[in-house]
Amino acid sequence: MSDALADAEATELGLREQLSDLVHARARADAESARLADRATLAGAHAEIAEIAGRYERQSQTLAAEIETLRSSLRAAEAELERLRAPGD
Amino acid sequence: MDAFLILLFIALIVGAGFVYLRGRKQAGAGPPAPAGLPTGPAPEPIGGADVRALKLGDVVNYESRDWIVEGTLRFNQGGFRWDEHRLVDGADSLWLSVEDDEGLEIVVWERLRGAALEPGPGSLEHVGVTYELDERGNANFTSEGVTGAPGGGKAEFADYARDDKRLSFERYGDDGGWEISSGNVISEHVLDIYPSRGAGG
Numbered sequence: 001m002s003d004a005l006a007d008a009e010a011t012e013l014g015l016r017e018q019l020s021d022l023v024h025a026r027a028r029a030d031a032e033s034a035r036l037a038d039r040a041t042l043a044g045a046h047a048e049i050a051e052i053a054g055r056y057e058r059q060s061q062t063l064a065a066e067i068e069t070l071r072s073s074l075r076a077a078e079a080e081l082e083r084l085r086a087p088g089d
Numbered sequence: 090m091d092a093f094l095i096l097l098f099i100a101l102i103v104g105a106g107f108v109y110l111r112g113r114k115q116a117g118a119g120p121p122a123p124a125g126l127p128t129g130p131a132p133e134p135i136g137g138a139d140v141r142a143l144k145l146g147d148v149v150n151y152e153s154r155d156w157i158v159e160g161t162l163r164f165n166q167g168g169f170r171w172d173e174h175r176l177v178d179g180a181d182s183l184w185l186s187v188e189d190d191e192g193l194e195i196v197v198w199e200r201l202r203g204a205a206l207e208p209g210p211g212s213l214e215h216v217g218v219t220y221e222l223d224e225r226g227n228a229n230f231t232s233e234g235v236t237g238a239p240g241g242g243k244a245e246f247a248d249y250a251r252d253d254k255r256l257s258f259e260r261y262g263d264d265g266g267w268e269i270s271s272g273n274v275i276s277e278h279v280l281d282i283y284p285s286r287g288a289g290g
Contacts, residue, residue: 013284016138016282016283016284017283017284017285017286019148019283020146020147020148020283020284020285020286021286023148023155023157023283024146024148024157024285026155027157027178027179030179067155
């Protein structure tokens with residue numbers, strides 16, 4: 001295997017692992033946002049709870065945007081990898 | 090006359106050596122590849138990761154949604170193995186089975202709640218589709234993560250099929266009720282896997 005191909009494979013795997021991390025982080029943010037939003041509806045709930053729920057929701061949106069950016073990078077890395085794997089003319 | 094015999098002897102030795110060397114070269118080359126079949130290495134999996142190596146914590150992008158593997162059931166029926174993964178995205182979940190027997194078969198399943206179905210007959214009708222019994226038997230299983238099944242033991246199953254549609258019954262333990270699922274066979278290439286950094290990926 002050429003160095004270029006090995007580098008491209010490592011890049012692609014790294015991007016996939018980063019995507020996995022971000023998806024997990026977004027799921028946690030979504031779960032916290034939903035949990036705190038529910039708590040905020042309870043009688044006597046502190047007003048700050050709703051505000052923190054909103055922070056988690058904004059964090060989830062930020063992560064969602066990062067995921068899409070990373071997915072685009074992954075597509076580019078995948079194309080480069082396939083180019084290197086393809087037989088020469 | 091002597092000179093002729095000497096020349097004949099040398100010619101025989103040279104000829105035998107040529108035949109011997111030619112035979113060795115052909116043996117080293119191996120049998121010729123059948124016409125029309127590729128001779129190069131098998132192609133790398135598209136999608137970066139092998140669905141057969143799916144594990145807890147991996148993410149599966151399917152139909153534009155990111156599903157996290159939160160549970161896995163691993164079955165073993167006399168050495169024949171297959172896996173069923175519980176995928177979760179928020180409040181939604183589905184199951185993905187991966188079976189590599191005479192070719193890879195991947196099925197996306199949805200649990201049927203309250204379906205009035207029982208395995209047994211050779212054919213079953215569900216939502217206008219008539220399924221034929223494909224296989225019925227028992228298997229050992231182990232459970233990882235959140236699956237709703239006990240940690241391990243024996244499972245009984247009955248699988249029905251109609252084209253790319255599947256209907257499955259599974260029962261864990263002696264007193265468990267049937268878990269009924271309907272599924273569709275999909276191509277592995279519609280899945281994009283983002284492996285977690287944990288060991289085994």
